[in-house]
Amino acid sequence: MLNHYEAVFILTPVLSDAQMKETVEKFKTVLTDNGGTIVNEENWGLKKLAYPIQKKSTGFYTLLQFDADPSMVEKLETQFRRDERVLRFLTFRLDKYAYEYALKRINKSKETVTTEEVKEN
Numbered sequence: 487m488l489n490h491y492e493a494v495f496i497l498t499p500v501l502s503d504a505q506m507k508e509t510v511e512k513f514k515t516v517l518t519d520n521g522g523t524i525v526n527e528e529n530w531g532l533k534k535l536a537y538p539i540q541k542k543s544t545g546f547y548t549l550l551q552f553d554a555d556p557s558m559v560e561k562l563e564t565q566f567r568r569d570e571r572v573l574r575f576l577t578f579r580l581d582k583y584a585y586e587y588a589l590k591r592i593n594k595s596k597e598t599v600t601t602e603e604v605k606e607n
Contacts, residue, residue: 491579493562494548522554524552530546
């Protein structure tokens with residue numbers, strides 16, 4: 487049975503945009519190669535940390551929402567731990583209410599993008 491998950495991770499700020507995208511793709515590949523499906527990906531960009539981590543005060547935040555088997559989470563978190571570019575990560579299972587809220591938030595952001603595109607044209 488597949489569960490709904492969200493994983494938020496913070497990458498070190500010394501990466502270039504290409505390196506950051508490559509790292510995110512690596513984690514997405516881990517998910518898809520092991521039978522997971524990615525529902526949504528959000529790049530929150532470079533943000534200030536609440537407290538220094540490894541003497542760094544900023545980091546690149548990324549959110550991945552995915553559907554996967556529970557055993558898949560362990561494999562993903564192992565990859566997070568092995569990658570020195572990851573400062574922190576958090577993976578959690580969404581209950582049905584959180585999943586419904588996440589879908590509404592995704593649809594709302596898509597509507598906003600669509601109306602902005604119409605205004606530009």
